[in-house]
Amino acid sequence: MTSGILQRQPSILPGFGLTMGITVLALSITVLIPLSAVFITSAGMGWDGFVAAAFSRRALAAYRLSFGAAAAAAAINAVFGLLTAWVLVRYDFFGKKIVSALVDLPFALPTAVAGIALTALYAPNGWLGRWLVPLGIDIAFTPLGVVVALIFVGLPFVVRTVEPVLADLGADVEEAAASLGASRRQTFVRVILPAISPALLTGCALAFARGVGEYGSVIFIAGNMPFRSEIAPLLIIVQLEQYNTAAATAIAATMLVISFGLLFAINYVQGWQRRVRGI
Amino acid sequence: MKPATATAEPRWLRWVLTAAALGFLAINLALPLAAVFIEGFRKGIAAYAAAIAEPDAISALKLTLIVAAIAVPLNIIIGLSASWAIAKFDFRFKPFLVTLIDLPFSVSPVVAGLIYVLLFGMQGWLGPWLQANDIQILFAVPGLVLATIFVTFPFVARELIPLMQEQGRDEEEAALSLGASGLSTFWHVTLPNIRWGLLYGVLLCNARAMGEFGAVSVVSGHIRGKTNTLPLHIEILYNEYNFAAAFAVASLLAGLALVTLLLKSLLEWRYAGQLAGRGH
Secondary structure, eight states, X not given: OHXXXXXXXXXXXXXXXXXXXXXXXXXXXXXXXXHHHHXXXXXXXXXXXHHHHHTOHHHHHHHHHHHHHHHHHHHHHHHHHHHHHHHHHHOOOTTHHXXXXXXXXXXXXXXXXXXXXXXXXXXXXXXXXXXHGGGTOOOTTSHHHHHHHHHHHHHHHHHXXXXXXXXXXXXXXXXXXXXXXXXXXXHIIIIIHHHHHHHHHHHHHHHHHHHHHOOHHHHHHHOOOTTTTOOHHHHHHHHHHTTOHHHHHHHHHHHHHHHHHHHHHHXXXXXXXXHHHTO | OOOOXXXXXXXXXXXXXXXXXXHHHIIIIIHHXXXXXXXXXXXXXXXXXXXXXXXXXXXXXXXXXXXXXXXXHHHHHHHHHHHHHHHHOOBTTHHHHHHHXXXXXXXXXXXXXXXXXXXXXXXXXXHHHHHHTTOOOTXXXXXXXXXXXXXXXXXXXXXXXXXXXXXXXXXXXXXXXXTOOHHHHIIIIIHHHHHHHHHHHHHHHHHHHHHOOHHHHHHHTTOTTTTOOHHHHHHXXXXXXXXXXXXXXXXXXXXXXXXXXXXXXXXXXXXXXXXXXXXX
């Protein structure tokens, strides 16, 4: 019986075998076996074939854009996400509940809808584009457009990760710092920032991981020029449409390996964060 | 606003920070949302209604509802099973299993679609066998459902696992020792305790299921009127430069997003103590 092998302590609650069975079966059919297909197909290509497909010049340019734009967007979200979380936790203003609900919009709005809306705003004749393009700031159909889309997609990850930590931060440490003569600025840099930095780092890593794989919100605004504004997920689709399944798979395998590396790094940081917060 | 003290910022700084945050949110979140509705109604109500009542749009809407109606209940069953096993029992490899359940969140939606092409495509592992037996998975509803389950896999479970862990198993053990059956314990003790958390997870799961684009884009085959979901229909209209119609259909999904946000916020305000990790 599975419960005999897996279970550490016997329990009088029923249903372990059934629920564990459903979980493992569903996980295997929909996630694990299909994902393993990427690696098994890649392994079947041989090392040289894999490298030629996964690290072609075009693929390298696509990784550079996907990872570079995701990193830039995460850095910008670190600043504005922290600012948003700070304002939502510390200050009162009219309409705060609505603003707080709006922060989760990128989680709820389908990516394709976000993509065409951002394109409509930043296109040369769009609401923002008509002011920015004459200033020499081309956002739509350039790599900058990718960054703008990824800022939209990643913002709630940073805000929602930092917010609870900021709210839990006791007033006592700040009062202690102030009574010892620290300026507000010193208190922020020396007391508050170190306490929230693990959460901020986690939020940025989550936003980065999401940004690397993002597709729907990006492709409309990116322009999708090979070597210039073509993201890695789009290159997978392009290769699939040309019936070049092997190349698509090799690129997917490369992205998966990097994503899993990120996942473990995020888990590690979250573990560290829990130890720091003592929960 | 509170008066300035040693542990608060001066009034002018509070004002500047609030204005900066609100300005950032207005440009990045509110403006794109407004653009969807304004662009959708740009050619008037009649054009808006025509874009939504068009047969291809209706069939895309139906397909989106069908896929969500299959994928979301399956995810509820999987999520309830996973959280019951993980939260109520102690076993080896538990953290590993939790990581596996979260795995789909760190996989690109495009890769989530590709994996089913590798399994069920013509050159895939099961492709020839499926064709010999006349079973259609790719470019049909089963493929769309599978890709949707993949991308929404963690939503219900990751909401329920921490919630059920917080609640422990004392109440269930009491019910069982008083002679209740396992099923009736779950129905009368566990479910009432987790219902708001479950609803919260289902809301997010459903929003993602109806709005998913990348993964279903790979497995759909883009057959107009047949295998196009609403997000894919939007892409086709947009690529045909039929912008007003694209935004009209997009406004339906934006409306769904607003309803999701509203219900989610209501749950957070009213039942904060009964959701995982909130209000404690």
